[in-house]
Amino acid sequence: MSLPSMTRSSISLAAASLLAAACSFGPNGNPPAMPEPAHYGADPLPTQTVPAQGVTQQFVVGAKAVPQWWRTFQSDDLNALVDEGLRNSPTLAAADKNLTAAREQLRAQIGSNMLPSIDAGGQVTRQRALGIPQAGPNTFLYNVFVGQLQAQYTFDIFGAARLANAALASRVNVQAYQFDAARRALAANIVTAAISAAMLDAQVQTTERLVALANDQARDTQRRYELGAVPHSDLLNAQQSAASLAASLPAARQQLLTTRHALAVLLGRTPDQAPPPLDLALLHVPEQVPVSVPSDLLQARPDIEAADATLKAAAAEVGVATAQMFPSLTLNASMGQGGFSWPVAVSGAGAIWSLGASLTQPIFRGGALFAQRRAAVASYEASVSQYKQTVLAAFQNVADTLAALEHDTQSLDASNIAAQTAQRSFDETSARYRLGAVPVTAARASEQQYRNARLDEIRYTGARLNDTAALFQAMGNPPVDDAHAASASTGAATAAQ
Template sequence: MSLTYKTSVAAAAMALAMTACSFGPSGEPPAMPAPEHYGADAQPAKTVSAGGVAQTFEIGATPGSQWWRLYGSSDLDALVDEGLHNSPTLAATQRTLASAQEELRAQVGASTLPSIDGAAQVERARTAVVPGLGPEQVQYNFFAGQVFAHYTFDLFGQTRYTNSASAARVNVQAYELEASRRALAANIVGTAINVAALDRQIALTERLVAVSNDAAHEDQQRYALGSVSRAQALASKQDAAAIAATLPPLRQQRACAIHALAVLMGRTPDNAPSVPALDSLSLPGQVPVAVPSDLLRSRPDIQAADAAVKAAAADVGASTAQLFPSLSLTGSMGRGGFSWPMLLSGAGGLWAIGASLSQPIFHGGALFAQRRASIDAYDAAVLHYKATVLSAFQDVANSLAALDNDAQTLASTDEAADAARTAFDDTASRHRLGALPSAATHASESRYLDAQIAATRATGQRMSDTAALFQSMGELPAAQQTAAITR
């Protein structure tokens, strides 16, 4: 073999390899901007102090896999643990992923390894012959046993690309499972906090209704005595009825929330769990804020979009490779004969070997259309990835802004509640000394209860938005978390 021939063969092989490698895009996600801060305004180092807590933002950190334990409530931990263990929706997603993984194993094994099959045949037949040339009928037995083998060479990478696309889609399902797990935990935490806040609001509203009814009853008695006008008595009755009308909607919200919590945990609504009191929950003081480059690796929805880009890129390679020739080898080996002795003798050997080369020539433009379709699908996957990243940035920006504003709202409502409490204490003391009528006490207590209800809403909102931020941060692997913190 001449040197020129060897060089030509090597060059052809290298060109073939380079051609196969360039059939599809690389599958790497597009570069995304790395903003200095998520929102329109720079993120403060910490929030104002409210409820005795000023939350500090830890730049470069991400929450752990069990961030809900930072609320310091074993009852809340038990709710989340039960939900993650018993949720049928999460379990169904897990089984769907397991099914996809097994299908991928089957596809890879069937497409990359030779297929070998065995066959055995036992037949008794009767054949008619031409009259005058022998017996009119011939009866005979036929025995055969063979092993068949088949293998298709992946010359241009169609099998490799197809398997890569399937593997990437399995990864998409794996990331979607992780997203479902984190969303379930966040929904359980948020719903439990909502129920706890509603419990307190209902208790305060019930007291507010009682105070309003007492005030209306006293005004009715005073009207009967002629000390107040009929208009004032009717106004007091109207106020009491209006306040009482706010109680059923709160109870309805609570019923819907506790039913939703039961279903999230895999229970029936009639078996709803007990919820920890709002006062038993501790607001996390340290809030992790991942830098944008880490967010791309920590959010499962972004990772799923990344895997979808890789799958679409592999589809382009597969649709391109199917335009090129395909080479297959087939072979069989066995024994056969018209009797058992002949089957077992040397004369009964059967074998065959062959090769086939096929090249698409004309398919009505279908193959080229499929390739163009896969390219369009790849472009769509890239754009979907960009949209997912931008949506994630927006999600984090909104959560950070919410925590800052929640703290300011709670600080104001707490200040209003403290002032209302002081005013109520002073009014009650003066009433006991006979300096003020009971109507003044009822009015002061009503204002205090209104302020407490507003503070309760703000407290629950702040805790829920903290859980939403933990959810929006995703989760880095342990090694990456250490590197991020030490940057």
């Protein structure tokens, strides 16, 4: 083998060794293995809920999450509210702009530390300087004309720049996943606020009827007391009951208004432009609800993906801290024209240039480089623990939501039976009152019993709707296409290359 061939082979081998060393400067950034439980909660997951209000919800294990899950509630008004909020929310718009800024910062960093820098400079000065001792006048006056191009490039031999770019790209990925999480949270908050407003509106209407019935009962008791038909204690009890119900009504109305105001702000409106409450009866729970297996959940939830990206960034930053302990090689070059007069500066005699290289090896920094690497390793280990905690919290979120949906559906079934029974009793009593078989007080008491049962049914109806929305939200999968995350991932790949 010829000497030039041996030299090229040696250089290639050395370059490959340096690249391998750079790749092993830090952890690989892969997330730790997590347990995959057979079921999320302490109790096995049932295949379906109990039937309530004629609907039995099926838990479809292993099914993919639904992107625009709010459309399964079959309400055009609800769909319009979510679309408006995703389109007009200032908070979401700010997060989008912050993500755009982070991507531009990534592009700026890649361009500054992976490509040469070239600058143009010019200088025109006139000055009086000291002359050479005993060789002429003490000072002399002269002009300087200089114009040149300067180039500089630092070779990324040990991968410090590449790893820094990969770390920043992963941080951009974190913001992209957080943006998707913000979109999902906004959609879920709009849905739950709309459901809560519909539920509170129905409760207020029912409570208003109960207050009217209690006032009627108090007036009848007043007349009967004046006739001597009932004791004074009965009148006081009737008045106390009517006043207690009336006292609960302002708080219910206040809660309804607060919910409507919050919904208006979520939509990007002022509170005075709050939408009217939806009709609770027109919101339908979906009969099939997807339940992702734990392994799929790790890839679907933005919070877990953000924790994974944070872990990769911390791993790259360990590599950056390690690479800073090794030499750095910088090449400098410049060329241009210069002279002590303008004609000389623009002529061939005024050509100037320079070419040089500098090699810097840290020797003593007071232990700063080692401390920085230990800090980066500690941050990486903290990111590993935070990833584990995020996954465990996601599992708990799904488990709690499944349990809440199951138990609130059981309560809804019982309250629905109670309300239906009370309604039949009220219908029969009303029919007997119209025939003159029972007094008006009996019909009024029967209606009060029905309205109270109806209040419980309304509360659990809203609870099941909100639990269903929370379960869809817990399953992950962004409500719109994940173009932001894909773009950020592309940036990360570019930085790594």
